[in-house]
Amino acid sequence: MSLTLTRTPQAPSAAPPAARRTRPRFLRHVLLSGVGVVMMYPLLWMISSSVKPSDSVFTDESLWPAVFDFGNYARGWTALSEPFEVYLVNSLIIVTLSIVGNLLSCSLAAYAFARLRFTGRRLFFAMMLGTMMLPGHVLVVPQYVMFDRLGWLNTYYPLLVPHFLATNGFYIFLMVQFMRSLPQELDDAARIDGCGPFRTFWKVVMPLCLPAFATTAIFTFISVWNEFFSPLLYLTDPQLYTVPLAVRQFMDSEGQSRWGEMFAMSFVSLAPVIGFFIAGQKYLVRGIATTGLR
Amino acid sequence: MIRRRQDWAGYAFLLPWFGGMVFMVVPFFASLYLAFTDYDLLTPPRWAGLANFREMAGDVKLHQSLKVTFVYTLVSVPASLAVALAVAIVLDRGVRGLAIYRSIYYLPSLLGGSVAIVMLWRYLFGYDGIVNDFLSWFGIAGPAWTTDPDHALTTLILLHVWTFGAPMVIFLAGLRQIPAMYYEAAGMDGASTWRQFRSITLPLLSPIIFFNLVQALIASFQTFTQGYVLSNGSGGPADSTLFYNLYLYQKGFAEFDMGYASSMAWLLLIIIAGFTAINFLAARYWVFYDN
Numbered sequence: 001m002s003l004t005l006t007r008t009p010q011a012p013s014a015a016p017p018a019a020r021r022t023r024p025r026f027l028r029h030v031l032l033s034g035v036g037v038v039m040m041y042p043l044l045w046m047i048s049s050s051v052k053p054s055d056s057v058f059t060d061e062s063l064w065p066a067v068f069d070f071g072n073y074a075r076g077w078t079a080l081s082e083p084f085e086v087y088l089v090n091s092l093i094i095v096t097l098s099i100v101g102n103l104l105s106c107s108l109a110a111y112a113f114a115r116l117r118f119t120g121r122r123l124f125f126a127m128m129l130g131t132m133m134l135p136g137h138v139l140v141v142p143q144y145v146m147f148d149r150l151g152w153l154n155t156y157y158p159l160l161v162p163h164f165l166a167t168n169g170f171y172i173f174l175m176v177q178f179m180r181s182l183p184q185e186l187d188d189a190a191r192i193d194g195c196g197p198f199r200t201f202w203k204v205v206m207p208l209c210l211p212a213f214a215t216t217a218i219f220t221f222i223s224v225w226n227e228f229f230s231p232l233l234y235l236t237d238p239q240l241y242t243v244p245l246a247v248r249q250f251m252d253s254e255g256q257s258r259w260g261e262m263f264a265m266s267f268v269s270l271a272p273v274i275g276f277f278i279a280g281q282k283y284l285v286r287g288i289a290t291t292g293l294r
Numbered sequence: 295m296i297r298r299r300q301d302w303a304g305y306a307f308l309l310p311w312f313g314g315m316v317f318m319v320v321p322f323f324a325s326l327y328l329a330f331t332d333y334d335l336l337t338p339p340r341w342a343g344l345a346n347f348r349e350m351a352g353d354v355k356l357h358q359s360l361k362v363t364f365v366y367t368l369v370s371v372p373a374s375l376a377v378a379l380a381v382a383i384v385l386d387r388g389v390r391g392l393a394i395y396r397s398i399y400y401l402p403s404l405l406g407g408s409v410a411i412v413m414l415w416r417y418l419f420g421y422d423g424i425v426n427d428f429l430s431w432f433g434i435a436g437p438a439w440t441t442d443p444d445h446a447l448t449t450l451i452l453l454h455v456w457t458f459g460a461p462m463v464i465f466l467a468g469l470r471q472i473p474a475m476y477y478e479a480a481g482m483d484g485a486s487t488w489r490q491f492r493s494i495t496l497p498l499l500s501p502i503i504f505f506n507l508v509q510a511l512i513a514s515f516q517t518f519t520q521g522y523v524l525s526n527g528s529g530g531p532a533d534s535t536l537f538y539n540l541y542l543y544q545k546g547f548a549e550f551d552m553g554y555a556s557s558m559a560w561l562l563l564i565i566i567a568g569f570t571a572i573n574f575l576a577a578r579y580w581v582f583y584d585n
Contacts, residue, residue: 028389035381036398039456043405045424046414058422105310112311118304128311131318133508135566137516137539138559141328141552142321145335165314172311197303226408228519233547244409251413251526259417266410277404281397284404285463 043270050267054260069260073268076261080249081238084265087246091225094159094242098224099217101163102171106216107209109166110175111201115187132169144233158234159227163220171216178212179205211283218280222273243269328556335550346557356558358533359541362521366447366537367514370454375506378458382465383495396466399459406457412523416440419449440524443532450520450535461506468502469495497582504581508573515566518543538562 049057053069060066077084112118113125147158166172182205190200231242247269250262277284305312329346331339350356381399385392405411419425419439426436439445472495480490496503521529521537529536529544538558546555 028384028387029391032381032384032389032395036395039398039402039459041424042411042414042418042456043402045418046410049417057417058420061424061427105314108307108309109311112304112307116300116304116307118301121304124308124311127315131315133512133570134318134322135512135516135563137542138325138563139318139321140542141546141556141559142324143317144547145324145552146321148335162314162317164310165317166311167314167317197300197307201307222404226405228407228409228522232522233543247409247413248523251523262413266413269410270405270408273404273408274401277397277401285396285400 046263046270047267050260050264052260054258057259057263072260072264076258076264076268079253079258079261079265080246082241082246084246084268086239087241087243088268090240091243094156095221095224097156097160098163099220101160102166102168102216102220103213105164105166106168106171107175107206107213108201109172110179111197111205113172114176114179115184115205116197128169128172131167132173140233147234153234154237154240155234156240159224159230163224171219174215175209175212178209182208211286214280215283215286218276218283221276225273325556325559328553329560330557331553333551333553333556335552339553342553346554347561349554350557350561355533355536355541359529359536359538362447362529362534362536363515363517363538366451366454366517367511370451371507371510371514373451374455374458375461375503375510377455378460378462378506379465379499379503381458382462382469383491385462386466386469396459396463400463401459403457403459406453407519409519409523412453412520415449415453416524441531443530443534446524446531446534450517450524453520454514461510464502464506465499468499472498500581501583504573504577508570511569511573512566515562515569 044063048063048065050072051068051070052060052065052072053067054072056065056067080087109128113121113128143158147153150157152158162168186204186208187200190204195203226244227242228244228248231245235241235245247262247266250258250265328339330341330343332342332345333339385395389395417423421438421441423439425439429436437445439449476494476498477490480494485493516539517537518539521535521540522543525531525535529540539562542555542558542562545551545558
């Protein structure tokens, strides 16, 4: 029963409600749209500046450029030591392998925690939850030393290997939650039909976990694509640079006032994230609501 | 029989995770050891006792970096959570176009940590940037935000608030769980909107607020990219954006004073653990669990 009750106990007169309800509603939309403009303005300004001639970026205040200069994209593309596609491909390789690594390693761990019974399960699960709260900065120095000893500096191994070793507890937790929501009877039926744990996992559980995998893949994409600290630490050869490292280089050439080109390449660096956001919104919102990932 | 077989399978599935734990547990203790040494990566670590910690006590830059990190965290985390909660409550009241608003508010939180956005912030808040243009409409002459030591950190706090969308989505999901009949009953008893917020929304949402608070504090204490990019690696102007982890990076990976960097890492770990512990203790007084 959905009774809508007004706050005043005495019955309000019959005529006003419509008018009374539309005014706050209208005000609310004005307020929300205002916030929306503030939220979007920086991005719109960046896009607008990317097609303005560099010398008018700070003089032409309008969002719609008085003069268009699409040449910023062509010039920006080749402004750094390598053409921009090198950085895009580097980032794409790292992101793709990170996604594969996270999906494989985290889903294996999640299945063990969600479905298998073995000695020490509770302890290990508690440890996994603990690592979710462990600040990563404590590990940086020894990990750097370790990767140095392994001869992995200036390679992608330090960026990739952790993803193949299920080091991100958030994704494991997300998948555990998802797998627990699947009926246990599926596993039992598979076992009765003679499936071992691996076949059950691969043939029965994995295909049903696709929504959780999509969430993991999108979050991995966005966080690895934006990742700045690890590439900064481990990559020194410009040919290996990822997109964020490349974009940062525009700041070193600041004196040359190539703002249009800088904003053009900045937008190129954000476009894949925005694209993934639009395509995968449903999974993002669901994922963030279940695990609090950001 | 079956029991043993399951043990074996469990460990097999956890094999990559065990590997990952080695990747975390070994460096964890190695870093504790290095904190008491003098280590430059080229020669073996030399035991230095408490020397690093004594040096930290007198390191003015370290104190500055602590101040920057504390101010940033203690202002931007509550501010962004408050905005997130307020907007979520307005959206939850049933607004036409909810999905569009939610998307627009959420997108910045995916971009906020990226190099491109922090660079953009330098120009939005530049002396002749769009923010000062806007302020000049009201006759206010804005400062040179990013090059003025008194205002550089403010721009990063505003950047943090700009990313309120992530906690907002979590709050929205939480608000959806509160049964509408509670509000109906309270409304029938004549409770005001504010009273309903204090007595229904806040207690029922408190576990989610708590969770967000803990996560945001831990993340905020480790801020690095924003300070690094805004100041092009220096932490300037006048160390006003010298975040703790930026200073740690400078010590460890520019000066290769890895013993000192490890001591710094442990001090921050202790601070974060302390704040988290206080949070959990304080939670007894304000976080409400239904069961």
